[in-house]
């Protein structure tokens with residue numbers, strides 16, 4: 023199947039062609055006709071499947087097919103995203119695919135000044151991409167009118183629930199007009215998501231391109247068994263001996279991510295950490311440097327890494343396994359994207375063997391074990407050194423706290439507008 027067979031407006035087709043895409047991905051093949059036909063949608067798909075274009079393209083088509091009078095320029099499409107990064111990326115897609123259309127879009131999220139967002143909303147926006155906390159701030163200040171929403175998209179719904187956004191989501195849904203089209207995207211299909219979907223969607227078309235908790239077939243997964251105190255040296259050894267570049271390294275904690283980035287940097291491996299305590303500017307910069315190949319490694323926490331959109335990431339290294347097995351699937355979903363081969367390497371020490379078992383149970387397969395000479399696991403674990411007290415787990419990006427605070431930062435990347443103005 024080709025994009026040209028989907029019946030998208032010529033201006034949208036042109037933008038897709040300019041991006042170099044001619045064949046829709048499986049989710050796009052299924053989602054685009056369903057959304058064009060006006061159906062609600064329940065899509066199980068991870069980042070990397072092309073899901074963003076899967077909803078952006080038909081939404082743009084529907085907007086320009088049913089133009090509204092210019093006088094009532096309130097948002098017609100609302101996309102809720104769990105993190106600032108994802109909100110920015112979705113809005114960038116809207117801009118990319120809508121560049122030949124007279125469509126205005128805007129991303130609003132916390133941690134940056136609200137006033138530029140208010141000014142943009144006042145000028146008129148067709149497609150609004152938002153994180154829940156900041157959107158509710160706008161609602162409270164009456165700087166946004168959600169009464170004109172025709173299409174509502176909940177992106178990465180599972181992560182939104184994980185981050186405790188359910189109340190905010192329900193509040194927002196209550197503000198939307200009853201007659202509207204709803205699209206729900208989620209990487210997993212838990213009972214909580216099912217419940218949310220049941221209340222939100224009307225006779226939805228279901229699209230499932232990522233069978234639940236199955237790791238991408240194109241990703242080679244390996245476990246290197248070692249000792250906790252040797253992990254840092256092992257990681258450096260891997261960089262030195264395997265010519266790794268563009269590696270996304272996962273750490274469990276923000277503090278751990280920082281320390282690891284410093285260690286790598288000291289060893290001559292250009293690295294930066296990305297997590298919820300970093301300023302928006304620092305995170306955007308690190309991600310940009312990483313994408314541009316200026317950084318060899320980006321060390322991330324689970325939540326910070328969600329929604330990071332990087333084409334064909336070749337390597338993911340789990341410096342530590344996640345506590346929650348499903349996060350493993352999200353992590354390795356960062357690599358082997360859009361059919362490209364990728365490798366996910368997990369460094370596993372004695373006290374993580376239980377986590378590894380949980381992961382293997384979830385993905386229903388055993389991961390190949392590799393032992394690297396000089397880093398073999400000892401028969402028993404060395405005693406743990408005393409641990410400094412852990413900071414609380416709040417303060418991850420997109421979470422309620424950072425989404426709400428950090429008000430005025432004039433000049434910050436508060437907004438992204440798209441399209442030329444036709445008023």
Ligand code: AMP
Pocket residue numbers: 043044045046047050068069070071072073074075331332333359360
């Ligand atoms: P997403 O799952 O939306 O995060 O998209 C993952 C990546 O796939 C993005 O970088 C897109 O630009 C890219 N992409 C989207 N659609 C296609 C397509 N039809 N063919 C190839 N790549 C695509």
